[in-house]
Amino acid sequence: MGDLINIFVKSAFVENMVLIYxxxxxxxxxxxxxVKTAVGLGAAVIFVLAxxxxxxxxxxxxxxxxxxxxxxxxxxxxxxxxxxxxxxxxGVIAALVQLVEMVIEKFSPALYMSLGIFLPLITVxxxxxGGTLFMITKEYNLAQSAVFxxxxxxxxxxxxxxxxxxxxxxxxxxxxxxxxGLGMAFIITGLMGLAFMGLMGIKL
Amino acid sequence: xxxxxxRKLLSDPLLDNNPxxxxxxxxxxxxxxxxxxxxxxxxxxxxTMVTAFSxxxxxxxxxxxxxxxxxxxQLVVIAFLVTLVSLFLQAFSYDLSKELSVYVGLxxxxxxxxxxLEAFALGNKPLPSFLDGIGNGLGYGLILLIVxxxxxLFGTGSLLxxxxxxEEAFHNIAFLKSGFFHAFFHNGLMVxxxxxxxxxxxxxxxxxxxxxxxxxxx
Numbered sequence: 001m002g003d004l005i006n007i008f009v010k011s012a013f014v015e016n017m018v019l020i021y022x023x024x025x026x027x028x029x030x031x032x033x034x035v036k037t038a039v040g041l042g043a044a045v046i047f048v049l050a051x052x053x054x055x056x057x058x059x060x061x062x063x064x065x066x067x068x069x070x071x072x073x074x075x076x077x078x079x080x081x082x083x084x085x086x087x088x089x090x091g092v093i094a095a096l097v098q099l100v101e102m103v104i105e106k107f108s109p110a111l112y113m114s115l116g117i118f119l120p121l122i123t124v125x126x127x128x129x130g131g132t133l134f135m136i137t138k139e140y141n142l143a144q145s146a147v148f149x150x151x152x153x154x155x156x157x158x159x160x161x162x163x164x165x166x167x168x169x170x171x172x173x174x175x176x177x178x179x180x181g182l183g184m185a186f187i188i189t190g191l192m193g194l195a196f197m198g199l200m201g202i203k204l
Numbered sequence: 205x206x207x208x209x210x211r212k213l214l215s216d217p218l219l220d221n222n223p224x225x226x227x228x229x230x231x232x233x234x235x236x237x238x239x240x241x242x243x244x245x246x247x248x249x250x251x252t253m254v255t256a257f258s259x260x261x262x263x264x265x266x267x268x269x270x271x272x273x274x275x276x277x278q279l280v281v282i283a284f285l286v287t288l289v290s291l292f293l294q295a296f297s298y299d300l301s302k303e304l305s306v307y308v309g310l311x312x313x314x315x316x317x318x319x320x321l322e323a324f325a326l327g328n329k330p331l332p333s334f335l336d337g338i339g340n341g342l343g344y345g346l347i348l349l350i351v352x353x354x355x356x357l358f359g360t361g362s363l364l365x366x367x368x369x370x371e372e373a374f375h376n377i378a379f380l381k382s383g384f385f386h387a388f389f390h391n392g393l394m395v396x397x398x399x400x401x402x403x404x405x406x407x408x409x410x411x412x413x414x415x416x417x418x419x420x421x422x
Contacts (some may be wrong), residue, residue: 022401090283128313137305178410
């Protein structure tokens, strides 16, 4: 149990997806103009990461790795489909995002309206595929990868809401014209990243 | 198609319509893999390959893809090309592929690819699409190269194995041997990935102060 809490804290703060690994930057910069939309996108990312990480883990362990297909026939023991990984993971992510979109539309039209365009955009958010790929390189098991997904999503949520709040305040300050908008967002992200790097020394 | 247009397809994405600093696409990998020039060059070449050939493929198929499932088709084409690139890297330069780790796989979700497919390849003939892909890949590579060389030069004092700053600098060239170059200390911040975000912010600042049309009004 303590192990799982460690993974959550590590993926949310110490190894923050956005501020340490710079994944999901595109939507992070584009959708952080107001806090309201940032909260919507952040919630959608937590949701999708929490589902895709464990499902991709199940698919990889049961279909792709060497020996996983041995239950069909002993001669399949030597098959290794890991080279198909990227295509399958992105396919699973695209299909799941579509599915999540339909489920939310059916059961909670209010949430669906508030998430709007962000849900389909999540398919090409680097942090989702990044979550799956990191989970593989770190060799987590099923429970750990689920917690890792939730933790990474929470880290993204935290970063995007913080940036949106700062940018809302920035509108009242006198930034040099060429630096307005994107340039300033980059520099603020850099400063936030520096602050988060202070957590790197924590051993979990 | 005239010659001027062809040249514009290649040169526009390098500066005035750069995918990273103007269109704000593909920022993720641009920041993480620019620790040194070698990585930046390899990543730029890989992305150029994938953008060029995915643009070509989608442009050839554009009249046969139903618009409802075009995202899935695009993703499959991109994922196929990225798998090729990733296997190629693992076969011919395993150390480098270990160093780039997940970022090669993440080319799939590089927004430049999807963005160019949606904005250009779906509505244009194969040859212009191919050139547009190459242009955007090079524009991406150019920014990576700038950020990578600044970080490597000031972070480690050397560039592609040749030392410029520090104790070792110019030790076989007599008249440069002492003084300024030796007194230069390595900048520890530049070694960290976080440096690239500041450098990119400053590049955007410089570019926008030169070209007032790009300035954000909001």
